[in-house]
Amino acid sequence: MSTDDTDEPTPSLGTVVDEARGSLPYLLIHGESLVACAAWALGDARVTAVDLGTQWAGLVDSGEPFVVHDSLCPMTPAAFIADCVERAVTSGHVVVGVADDGAVLSPVVLPASVVAGLDELPSADFEALLARLADSFTVERVVAPASAARVASADDVAALEARTTPASDETA
Structure with a gap:
């Protein structure tokens, strides 16, 4: 996962944005708030979370990439986030997840x-x-998996939850 081919991820800092999004980040998906799911994905990607209010000079001094993750894309897989970090480190470019149609995720x-x-x-x-x-x-721009969809309403949350619920192995 990292540029030196070890199991250790590239050190990086990041934040989950929930400001200016109303109450939507606090709706539940799979029994958890959207913002919690997004934060867990960031953590599972081995990105060290910092508060959005962290002094920018401290981020610069860290010498690490900075990940901005949207609480309205709560089911973005950790592996995709980690891949985007690696791409940014390797290329030196800003990397963003997008939908098939190019919409920003x-x-x-x-x-x-x-x-x-x-x-x-x-x-x-x-x-x-x-x-x-x-x-x-x-x-x-890197095409994100369908589970990384952006939600804009309670109906979108319900649809995303239905798309990201694992199929049951049980028979009816």
């Missing part, structure tokens, strides 16, 4: 060189963030 991974080139995170809105980043940096 999650995560957005800033390699350490991009973190160092910014004074702060330009926006917590993913579309606006990518627009700002694309002005100065190369952005690599």
Whole structure:
């Protein structure tokens, strides 16, 4: 998973964005809040979580990539997040998960060189963030698995839950 072919992931920092999303991040999917599911995926990807209010200078000083994960993409697989981190580290490009149609999903991974080139995170809105980043940096779009879908309503949450429920091996 890491650039030196060991089992250790590339050290990285990250955050789950839930601001300016109303109460939607706190709806339940599979019995847990969307924001909790997104945070667990970040942790399972071995990304060290930091608060969105963390001083940007501290992120720069860490020399690590920074992962921005959206609570509205709660079922994004940890393996996909980890792959995006590796791609960003290897290429030096901003890496973003997108849908088949190109719609922005999650995560957005800033390699350490991009973190160092910014004074702060330009926006917590993913579309606006990518627009700002694309002005100065190369952005690599990677098609995310269907489970990484973005939700915009309670109906979307219910549909995502139905799509991400493992099939039962039991017979009726």
